[in-house]
Amino acid sequence: MKKCMLNEAVNDLRTIGDMLRWSVSCFAAADLHYGHGTDNPWDEAIQLIFPTLYLPLEISDIVFSARLTYSERQSIVDRVEHRINDHIPVAYLTNKAWFCGYEFYVDERVLIPRSPIAELITQKFSGILNKEPECVLDMCTGSGCIAIVCALVFPHATVDAVDISRDALAVANKNIDMYDLKKRVTPIYSDLFDELPIKQYDLIVTNPPYVDVDIIKELPKEYHHEPILGFLGGDHGLTLLFRILNNVAQYLNINGILVCEVGNSMNALITSNPDIPFNWIELDNGGGGVFFLTRNQIINMKNKEKIIEN
Structure with a gap:
């Protein structure tokens, strides 16, 4: 200095x-x-x-x-x-971060919001959803930013915000209170779908941890202030993603859509599952590794045993 x-x-x-x-x-x-x-x-x-x-x-x-x-x-x-x-x-x-133009409280219990899914939310998932969702799930919610902004852009929707970290859910609760959304956004403690009662959602959005353990060691110093739980995606960064893909269909309604970010694990996912028709989304504002799948596509993959469980 x-x-x-x-x-x-x-x-x-x-x-x-x-x-x-x-x-x-x-x-x-x-x-x-x-x-x-x-x-x-x-x-x-x-x-x-x-x-x-x-x-x-x-x-x-x-x-x-x-x-x-x-x-x-x-x-x-x-x-x-x-x-x-x-x-x-x-x-x-x-203790301030911005997502989709909205301010959020953050501290070292949660990752700092920066998902390219923000672009899709501000566009109300145009070209992906046929109609506005009434029931939304944000899996791995962290600070709650995706869940909260979904509730703000879809004012008639209810949103469940799931995370395995009780510390993260405490931060999400703080942000839910800040936007007076307790009646429409519900934080839920669960290890992915393990403790989540089965119900059908129109839209499931997830930005799960997807960083390979070896890559975490090489991240710049700034990232080591963030909770490692928010990064750690197991071998090739895909362990949690495969758990999601193998359970998500039963939580989607007949026309339900899964939107998922896998970031720099995109190539590993394509290589390990070359036959899966992931719908990769081109983003105008930068970022990548975001795809969507319909419920029917997910069911067809499971029926053909195409999803490799890592």
Whole structure:
């Protein structure tokens, strides 16, 4: 942190603009990895500084000239120091993350929201669903962001949010309360489908852990602040996915759809199951490894014993 001269920053950088310029310079000079909601030093600094000052991200540039109190400057400098020295993702420093344009509380009990499924939700799964769902399941809900935004874009739907982590469900509950959705979004503790009573859903969305154990060791330092349970997908990253595929059909109604993200395990999935007609989705906003299957496609695969159980 010598390059950033922390004491000087507290004493000499007086305005929001000063602090923003300094933070961007510090981040650019440091060995940081982006990928938890930002991909560059400017956006990283905005998402650190504005929440620290309890300001919205979208605000007039006129505030850049606003002078900061000493305690405000100190708070920003402390967080910049933790971001650089400890490689803590900004979302954990501010306890704020954004998904589909909505704000969520996050801490180190949950992964920071960043799924490309966000694009599909904002489009209301156009081209995938024939009608708006009335009953939705979010499997491996984490912070609850997918479940909550599904409830917001489908105002007549009820959503079950399942996770094996009670810590994650506590965070999801906090976010459900924040959006006053307790009557429509229900957090459920279950190891995938094991403790989940059978009922039929119009739409099941899942972003299960899909990272190979060997790859986890190679992830940048920032990712090691996140719960390993949210990453660990077993051999080839597909262990949990196969469990889902072998049980999901009984939870889908006759026209039900499964939407699933497997990320960088996509190639391993295709290689191990070349005969399965996964419907891979092209995303406009980047990201990949997202597919959908109809209930009938899943049943046909099981009948032909095409799903390899890893």
